[in-house]
Amino acid sequence: MPVTLKACYTVKPIETTWCGRVSLSEWDQTGNVTHVPIIYFYRTPSQESNNNSIASTLKDSLSRVLVPFYPLAGRLHWINNGRLELDCNAMGVQFIEAESSSSFEDLGDDFSPSSEYNYLVPTVDYTLPIHGLPLVLIQLTNFKCGGVSIGITLSHAVVDGPSASHFISEWARLARGEPLQTVPFHDRKVLHAGDPPSVPLARCHSHTEFDEPPLLLGKTDNTEERKKKTAMVILKLSKTQVETLKKTANYGGYGNDSYSRYEAIAGHIWRSACKARGHKEDQPTTLTVIVDSRSRMEPPLPKGYFGNATLDTVATSLAGDLVSKPLGYASSRIREAIERVSDEYVRSGIEFLKNQEDLRRFHQDLHAIESEKKEPFYGNPNLAVVSWLTLPIYGVDFGWGKELYMSPATHDFDGDFVLLPGPDGDGSLLVCLGLQVEHMDAFKKHFYEDIESKS
Known part of the structure; x- marks a missing residue:
């Protein structure tokens, strides 16, 4: 252009x-x-x-x-x-x-x-x-x-x-x-971290979100995966397809509560990616879920809190379990990770970071893929999902009417997903995803065919 x-x-x-x-x-x-x-x-x-x-x-x-x-x-x-x-x-x-x-x-x-x-x-x-x-x-x-x-x-x-x-x-x-x-x-x-600590260090949770994510079996680093060509697409889920996934996730006996559309769709994405990537059954895989802590704090953060109040929590599984078990299993792993984020969990994470001598290993500079300093990489065999489902991303009118279209623009990092509400308010959803080019067609195939098989 x-x-x-x-x-x-x-x-x-x-x-x-x-x-x-x-x-x-x-x-x-x-x-x-x-x-x-x-x-x-x-x-x-x-x-x-x-x-x-x-x-x-x-x-x-x-x-x-x-x-x-x-x-x-x-x-x-x-x-x-x-x-x-x-x-x-x-x-x-x-x-x-x-x-x-x-x-x-x-x-x-x-x-x-x-x-x-x-x-x-x-x-x-x-x-x-x-x-x-x-x-x-x-x-x-x-x-x-x-x-x-x-x-x-x-x-x-x-x-x-x-x-x-x-x-x-x-x-x-x-x-x-x-x-x-x-x-x-x-x-x-x-x-900010407290002094004395707001959560005693003896009660600090295990913050696996700061650990290095799993590698592909047989690999000692992710250098090859970092270099592979990626692409970005946006896939649409109709209201009917969303309801089908939610119904499917809640049929199978995993957990006592009904899973949300977010947990159902994120679980479906995770399973589809494992299939598209051709993972072995014993391949460890993680889904990093970004959770907004504003309403999870005690008391909740003040209205209009301006800064970073979202944090990562990690769902883990073996690829074989995700693929062979019902969708509700993947949703249950995600539910477990989300429910981990309590006021005490957030504050213990703050204390954990405060006590780190050097924070450089926690920086995720995704633009520096070719640099000598290798930042954490959340691509194959892993994923990360962000939900914009509750954000007021549409109807941004600067004085000449609402937008025709909006998009996260460039979002082609391997394994990164964003869930957005459909722009028409009809109950549909959009999945903006970045994936390696060699896996994209297979992902689309599994993504839609697995929904059709449940319809």
């Missing part, structure tokens, strides 16, 4: 904001320290809007939303032993204007994701020191047909999915001329 960059601006808060260093919480200190992209496509009213007014509206509202969301205008700094600190210095975010000679029609009727999307989201130069990187980068691309895309990429070291969605929603509200709805809560001390 031909895309020409036309201008690049630094947008700063329109008013003076608090400046100073902020210690990140232990959950901010681990995980993916790179940026996560999302993209929205819009048709704009040709008579009422033009490229200049759209850009002006976005930049003006961005400068205003950065006042309450002032940490995003700052910069990260390494301090010692792999730990990060946030410098709230109002240096601003990056806003890029671009144009494409393509039309929306060139992207297909369903905006099927492809590598072309890479040109529609800002590129982050990770060769620069981390304190030189904006935490938010935005690209407005004007298409030949009059439509626009807004590509947004945010630092995962500063925000998780709920916080990113909060920021984007409030930005759109200000662009429409409406007031802020929910003020962000910035005191990250509520998730």
Whole structure:
């Protein structure tokens, strides 16, 4: 896709904001320290809007939303032993204007994701020191047909999915001329380790999410798997297919409670991946499940908590058990992992991280696959699943109507899955997945045929 960059601006808060260093919480200190992209496509009213007014509206509202969301205008700094600190210095975010000679029609009727999307989201130069990187980068691309895309990429070291969605929603509200709805809560001390510890170290749980994931049988490292070509697709599940999977998961006697659609679908994905990858029966495999701890804390985190409050929990199994036993077995393994995340579990994880001399081994820099430093790899034989089912990801209106389409943009890391609600509100779901190219066709086959066999 031909895309020409036309201008690049630094947008700063329109008013003076608090400046100073902020210690990140232990959950901010681990995980993916790179940026996560999302993209929205819009048709704009040709008579009422033009490229200049759209850009002006976005930049003006961005400068205003950065006042309450002032940490995003700052910069990260390494301090010692792999730990990060946030410098709230109002240096601003990056806003890029671009144009494409393509039309929306060139992207297909369903905006099927492809590598072309890479040109529609800002590129982050990770060769620069981390304190030189904006935490938010935005690209407005004007298409030949009059439509626009807004590509947004945010630092995962500063925000998780709920916080990113909060920021984007409030930005759109200000662009429409409406007031802020929910003020962000910035005191990250509520998730800091205590002194004395909030959970005695003797009662700390076993945090297997920090262990190295299993390797393929017979392998001593995952170097070969890291280098294999991957692709991204979005698969749709109709309301009927979702109900079929949920019914199937709850038929078989595993567990006493009914499994949710999330547990049923995630279990189905896990089983389908084992089949597609051709795992041996005794192959250990994990499914990393990302859980939002906001409502699991005692008391719950304040409304609008802005930062990382999601954490990993790991479901484990042998591939043979997942494939040979009913779907309810996979769902039961996921349920067990989710129920592990209690207030005490979260706080014991914080204490565990606090007592680590060096946090560098916990960083998941997925962009540095070819670097000498080998970060944790969650691809074959493992998976990771994120749910956006409850996030307000649709209906983001900057003043010219709701989006035609939104997508996690580039999401082609092997084994990474995102579950999204269908955009029409009809009970359907979307599964955005990254998988090795050699396994993709087999995965699609098992994914759909196994549902049809239960219908």
